[in-house]
Amino acid sequence: MIVRFSVQERTLLQALREVPTTRVVWEDMNITEDGGVVLLFWAESDDFEAFEAAMQNDPTVESPRTVTTFRNRRLYQAEYVGGGRAKRAHSALVETGAIIQECVGTHNGWTLQIAFPSHDALQQYYTIFDESDIQFTPLEKYEQSADRLLDEFGLTAKQEQMLALASDRGYFDVPRKTDLDELADELGISHQAASERLRRAMDILVGRSVGTATASTSEYEH
Structure with missing residues (x-):
């Protein structure tokens, strides 16, 4: 079961709104031994310097650093300090056995494509979203044969x-x-x-x- 939906999650949203030509593609998220969260993500922008400056003032991340640079995109790592909602959403994925296929952030919010092993897993994920007060809007759903x-x-x-x-x-x-x-x-x-x-x-x-x-x-x- 493949589902695409938009999420009003504030991770990096302030930085993205300050530099609206920037597009962020989630790569990975790791939970550290002390319970912290480290984000790994690609950014595509026409003004990386402005986006990096905006990340310094974004309340959801700390200590952003450039991991690698290509001509039109950069890979960043940052500590997540956004109140735990993204961490809960990630834990929900683990609980349901779902897999993120795509996660893209822009100044309008985040769009996710997730593969769920069953309809029950999808409903469980929706329930966790509701309990976490994360607003989401289903956009597309289909079964992948x-x-x-x-x-x-x-x-x-x-x-x-x-x-x-x-x-x-x-x-x-x-x-x-x-x-x-x-x-x-x-x-x-x-x-x-x-x-x-x-x-x-x-x-x-x-x-x-x-x-x-x-x-x-x-x-x-x-």
């Missing part, structure tokens, strides 16, 4: 599930928070099957994004 995944991304449902689980459990983090044995156990498959499924999924995505996909039809069987 295996055929759609195969046509749009070149992935089967099992390959997409493998990638999503690996990302959610921290397999791609540095250092890794899980390993293939744990992922295989959670999916109820062998270590070898998990390894092959993940490798083939990565091969397909890399081929689609930076080169010509060379996956054969037999690769989709996993």
